[in-house]
Amino acid sequence: MQWTFPTTVLLLLLLTQRIQANFMLQRLSNLLAQNTVERAALCPPLFSEVRGRCYHYGSFLASWFRAAEYCHSMGEHVSLACVDDSVENWAIKRWLLFNGDHKTGAWIGGSDNGHHGIWAWFPTGQQVRFADWGPSQPTGGDQHCMYIVGGMLGYQWADLHCDFEMNFICEYRANQVTPWWR
Numbered sequence: 001m002q003w004t005f006p007t008t009v010l011l012l013l014l015l016t017q018r019i020q021a022n023f024m025l026q027r028l029s030n031l032l033a034q035n036t037v038e039r040a041a042l043c044p045p046l047f048s049e050v051r052g053r054c055y056h057y058g059s060f061l062a063s064w065f066r067a068a069e070y071c072h073s074m075g076e077h078v079s080l081a082c083v084d085d086s087v088e089n090w091a092i093k094r095w096l097l098f099n100g101d102h103k104t105g106a107w108i109g110g111s112d113n114g115h116h117g118i119w120a121w122f123p124t125g126q127q128v129r130f131a132d133w134g135p136s137q138p139t140g141g142d143q144h145c146m147y148i149v150g151g152m153l154g155y156q157w158a159d160l161h162c163d164f165e166m167n168f169i170c171e172y173r174a175n176q177v178t179p180w181w182r
């Protein structure tokens with residue numbers, strides 16, 4: 001094979017990108033490992049460590065607001081769970097599959113109360129960026145509270161009337177984020 005100039009440049013470019021990607025992956029996995037160790041040690045009693053975060057499964061039925069109040073009563077920095085990204089979403093789904101009640105859903109911290117159609121995480125005020133709405137969800141209308149659908153429906157998200165009573169998920173330190181600005 002003739003090593004023409006463009007071929008050599010292309011090969012060098014590919015090689016550089018591969019080295020960079022490997023380096024970034026290594027750094028990311030180091031960071032995740034560090035984070036997991038640090039946070040795991042910080043889970044308070046009654047909370048389960050799930051991929052470096054701490055959750056409590058509220059196994060009695062409550063409205064969304066009552067569930068939020070119960071989470072707050074568990075201590076400082078505890079609120080309804082906020083699902084920040086697909087990694088956390090998958091971790092929670094898997095955890096629910098083994099630890100949740102399949103006959104009911106689980107409230108989480110998303111709501112469009114008072115700003116209909118704009119979903120935000122109530123514990124943090126951050127708008128919902130990553131989302132995992134189930135088919136035809138959110139319904140809208142007078143359904144303003146977010147939950148993870150239970151059973152065999154894939155644990156995707158849906159909205160429902162906030163006064164419906166179901167199980168819920170509290171998260172420790174869900175609200176430790178950068179303050180948002182309008």
Ligand SMILES: [Ca+2]
Nearest residue numbers: 139158159160
């Ligand atoms: Ca709905």
